[in-house]
Amino acid sequence: MARPFDEELKTIRGKLMKMACLAEESIVLAVKSLKDRKEKLAKDVLKKEEAINLLDIEIDELCLKLLARRQPMAIDLRFITSAMKITSELERIGDQAVNIAERSLELLKLPLLKPLIDIPRMADLAQNMVKDSINAFVNRDGKLAINVCERDDQVDKLNDQILRELLTYMMQDPTTIRRAVDLILVGRHLERIADHATNIGEDVYYLAKGKTIKHHIEKNRK
Amino acid sequence: MARPFDEELKTIRGKLMKMACLAEESIVLAVKSLKDRKEKLAKDVLKKEEAINLLDIEIDELCLKLLARRQPMAIDLRFITSAMKITSELERIGDQAVNIAERSLELLKLPLLKPLIDIPRMADLAQNMVKDSINAFVNRDGKLAINVCERDDQVDKLNDQILRELLTYMMQDPTTIRRAVDLILVGRHLERIADHATNIGEDVYYLAKGKTIKHHIEKNRK
Numbered sequence: 001m002a003r004p005f006d007e008e009l010k011t012i013r014g015k016l017m018k019m020a021c022l023a024e025e026s027i028v029l030a031v032k033s034l035k036d037r038k039e040k041l042a043k044d045v046l047k048k049e050e051a052i053n054l055l056d057i058e059i060d061e062l063c064l065k066l067l068a069r070r071q072p073m074a075i076d077l078r079f080i081t082s083a084m085k086i087t088s089e090l091e092r093i094g095d096q097a098v099n100i101a102e103r104s105l106e107l108l109k110l111p112l113l114k115p116l117i118d119i120p121r122m123a124d125l126a127q128n129m130v131k132d133s134i135n136a137f138v139n140r141d142g143k144l145a146i147n148v149c150e151r152d153d154q155v156d157k158l159n160d161q162i163l164r165e166l167l168t169y170m171m172q173d174p175t176t177i178r179r180a181v182d183l184i185l186v187g188r189h190l191e192r193i194a195d196h197a198t199n200i201g202e203d204v205y206y207l208a209k210g211k212t213i214k215h216h217i218e219k220n221r222k
Numbered sequence: 223m224a225r226p227f228d229e230e231l232k233t234i235r236g237k238l239m240k241m242a243c244l245a246e247e248s249i250v251l252a253v254k255s256l257k258d259r260k261e262k263l264a265k266d267v268l269k270k271e272e273a274i275n276l277l278d279i280e281i282d283e284l285c286l287k288l289l290a291r292r293q294p295m296a297i298d299l300r301f302i303t304s305a306m307k308i309t310s311e312l313e314r315i316g317d318q319a320v321n322i323a324e325r326s327l328e329l330l331k332l333p334l335l336k337p338l339i340d341i342p343r344m345a346d347l348a349q350n351m352v353k354d355s356i357n358a359f360v361n362r363d364g365k366l367a368i369n370v371c372e373r374d375d376q377v378d379k380l381n382d383q384i385l386r387e388l389l390t391y392m393m394q395d396p397t398t399i400r401r402a403v404d405l406i407l408v409g410r411h412l413e414r415i416a417d418h419a420t421n422i423g424e425d426v427y428y429l430a431k432g433k434t435i436k437h438h439i440e441k442n443r444k
Binding site: 171 | 300
């Protein structure tokens with residue numbers, strides 16, 4: 001049976017999915033600009049940022065209106081407060097993609113340090129975490145939400161590996177320092193993206209299951 | 223006139239202030255451990271993390287209960303949704319302090335690179351932004367909230383300066399690379415803390431004034 005504000009919840013869900021798509025595209029473009037050394041792709045990321053930011057404001061306002069007008073209970077209330085948290089996370093994922101694009105524009109001024117392999121792999125992992133966290137939200141899929149959170153470790157490990165490799169480069173050849181530091185920071189940005197996807201996964205788990213996996217708190221409280 | 227759930231709002235406010243204090247103390251301890259080379263202080267930060275995380279969960283649950291039971295309108299609704307956003311920001315500030323403490327523990331294994339001056343200055347700025355953002359929240363002070371956001375630039379500039387200085391160190395003496403990279407990452411963590419305080423400032427401005435300064439969107443919408 002359709003309830004009075006199902007239509008409004010559907011609008012919020014649609015806008016969140018659109019926002020997630022833009023955020024994912026930004027990650028892909030930013031890392032592609034770095035890998036293929038294409039300035040235009042980095043500039044495309046900067047253009048997408050405004051659309052992401054506008055959706056953030058829109059979704060927030062829609063949620064607040066819905067809370068005020070409809071005074072939703074239980075699962076709908078949780079849906080709306082989750083949506084408000086998720087939109088913040090997506091906005092920050094967009095910010096991190098912008099940071100990567102800015103690093104890419106800096107790196108394009110200098111010769112290529114080395115062909116990039118691990119950073120694009122890390123970007124793939126992070127992007128898929130974002131995609132799956134939103135799929136988990138849309139389908140209230142607690143299992144997929146946990147799975148997203150579990151993948152965070154892989155990204156962290158890859159980031160450590162990238163850091164170690166770049167330290168070796170710098171020590172062997174100090175002319176690589178500036179570029180290596182930029183790449184280390186790109187690694188950190190991707191790690192943050194994975195963290196934000198993990199936060200979404202935690203919110204979705206709470207939405208789907210009504211209990212928290214944040215901070216492994218169930219364990220600590222016992 | 224006291225209204226039915228003023229008491230509950232007061233509880234939320236008190237818990238947020240406690241959480242903010244813990245987050246501030248964590249920043250101070252983490253940077254002091256780095257500056258004074260004291261392992262114990264870094265370990266104290268790790269202990270505080272659990273208290274911060276528990277408060278995050280508690281505040282979130284209190285807010286959800288209040289939304290469900292009391293169905294608040296207008297300003298109270300905005301207060302509660304702001305509190306939910308602010309608790310997420312404080313939790314992440316705590317995470318960043320933990321990251322700094324972890325870097326400090328790594329750096330303590332190696333000889334001192336140089337006496338730290340700019341990083342403690344940056345930490346001061348960031349910590350004061352956190353403190354003032356919460357003061358602005360408690361007093362619904364839109365002017366102080368904007369002032370916090372404006373200070374973000376100072377932190378960013380100091381971070382750029384630290385980065386440039388450390389790059390010079392590394393280029394002159396490759397044996398400093400490992401430590402310099404750790405200090406660059408500490409700078410990034412402090413920059414993130416200032417970003418989270420800025421996010422709180424933006425939320426508080428919305429709470430106090432009913433309009434957003436996020437993403438300079440008022441300007442963009444015109």
